[in-house]
Amino acid sequence: MEFPKELRYSQEHEWVAVEENIATIGITDYAQEQLGDVVYVELPEMGAPVTKDEAFGVVESVKAVSDIYAPVSGTVVEINISLPDSPETVNDDPYGDAWMIRVEMSDLGELGDLMTADQYKKFVAEEQGEE
Amino acid sequence: MPKRTPLYETHRALGARLIEFGGWEMPVQYTGILAEHQAVRTRAGLFDLSHMGEIEVAGPRSLDVCQELLVTDVAQVRLGQAQYSVLCDPEGGIVDDIIGYRVAEDRYLFCVNAANIEKDYDWMSTHNRGRADLINRSDEYALIAVQGPQASPIVQRLTTLDLTHLRRYWSVSGEVAGVSALVARTGYTGEDGFELFVPAQLSTAVWTACLDAGGKEGIAPVGLGARDTLRLEAGYLLYGNDIDAHTTPLEAGLQRLVKFAKEQFLGREALLRQQAIGISQQLIGLKMVEPGIPRHGYVLWHEERPVGRVTSGTQSPSLGMGIALGYVPPACATSGTELAVEIRNRRARAQVVPRPFFRRD
Secondary structure (H helix, E strand, C coil): CCCCCCCCCCCCCEEEEEEEEEEEECCCHHHHHCHHHHCEEEEECCCECCCCCCCCEEEECCCCCEEECCCCCCEEEEEEEECCHHCCCHHHHCCCCCCCCCEEEEEEHHHHCCCCCHHHHHHHHHHHHHH | CCCCCCCHHHHHHHHCEEEEEECCCEEEEEEHCCCCCCCCHHHCEEEEECCCCEEECCCCCCHHHHHEEEECCHHCCCCCEEEEEEECCCCEEEEEEEEEEEEECCEEEEEECCCHHHHHHHHHHHCCCCCCEEEEEECCEEEEECCCCCHHHHCCCCCEEEEEEHCCCCEEEEEECCEEEEEEECCCCCCCCCEEEEEHHHHHHHHHHHHHHHCCCCEEEECCCHHHHHHCCCCCCCCCCCECCCCCCCCCCHHHCCCCCCCCCCCHHHHHHHHHCCCCEEEEEEECCCCCCCCCCCCEEECCCCEEEEEEEEEEECCCEEEEEEEEEEHHHCCCCEEEEECEEEEEEEEEECCCCCEEE
16 A cells, blocks of 8 residues: 655545645545445536535445545645546556646645644554454 | 354455445455456356355145245246245235245255345244244355356366256256255356355365366456446346335336236235236336436436435446436336436436346347
8 A cells, every 4th residue: 555755644535745835636545445446436616615624526436435525625726537537547546647636725724734644654554453 | 243154264365355244244345346247247256145045945835835935936946947036925015035946846945135034034934834844054055156158167167067958047966076066057147157055064165166167267256246236237136225025026027926826825915906006116227327326225306306216226337337226106117218316416317228237148
């Protein structure tokens, strides 16, 4: 399982890559592994507002429906339009081609609530231990 | 504490992801649902179905008892033959759907759903009234299925039985991998294949022999996740989802099973009555016209009105679209009828289509 150092992570298993005030968001390697084969992805529209800890989209595996939660608040300025047509990308390349949305952040302070790669790795290990 | 099949440790060693299903801890997937689904459609898959129950009805009056318990005409079932049927209650509701195997002149083996074993045994005992010998053999048997276009050559390699003459819905007793087995040409996938009833304590040997024998064909262990997508594509019903005590065989599209010519069987009067006045809900197949995956419980709409619910649904791996079973009034059950599925407060267009969704040519 991969935990890229340069990313920040949420407790709901989303990752965030920050460049100035733009956050690129996707779901983590652990999340895709837990979901199994992803067969459907639903993303918000351009310009849609997203709020930290609220659902902005949905991923569905063969077995289950899961909300994707916004790790930061802001406005959607870009969406990965090719993802709904190739949902399997979420399994194949969760940190790369399966990025989901780019958000212009409204509160940079929210980044402080996210975990570093090391913290998230520990968080996942604890969650797995509970299973 | 969920129950475990005799193959539990084998599944763990194969790296299966385990879930609870019907009171059992079962593999939901080994490598991935889509890969396992594909293995069964193109090559062969190996399933542990030991959670399923086996109830024997034996003795000189076994046929009478079966005739009363089941809606089908059991007198038509010849030695070695199998029959899909349902047990109904006096109101016509479905107690369980089963496959009955006639394994001897006056001995029938019912393969029943895992979650219904106790309920069925109690139900059968109540209505048996001491006429036949009823034995719950669920713990004695393991059930291993080999399904897929390559199932036949794989199982043939493990037995001296001539499987080319074993027709669909027939069974034969003999040794498989040196273990005495009831070999049935039945399944729940829409593919050719076999279900092997073997002694529980010898099941690991049979499982391993099947995996080894199918190495060349690329046989893969398959969990309950792909079992569900395979059965849904093939249009098979799942008890507890698509049928239960609140649905009758006439509503569930199983009217072909119900033999009113039999003088007496449980549910006969209620079903006759329902046939006369007509059903108010009918099982349909539907496919999505717009993107979205129909799921159990989602509301079905017809011309701006809620008319029913999805009972099973998935993204069909073979067809690449959402498919579902559900119930609607007969007026909107005709093939081609436009419906909508309510998915997260949005209505996605769908269409009533004939079942099965997928058929092997």
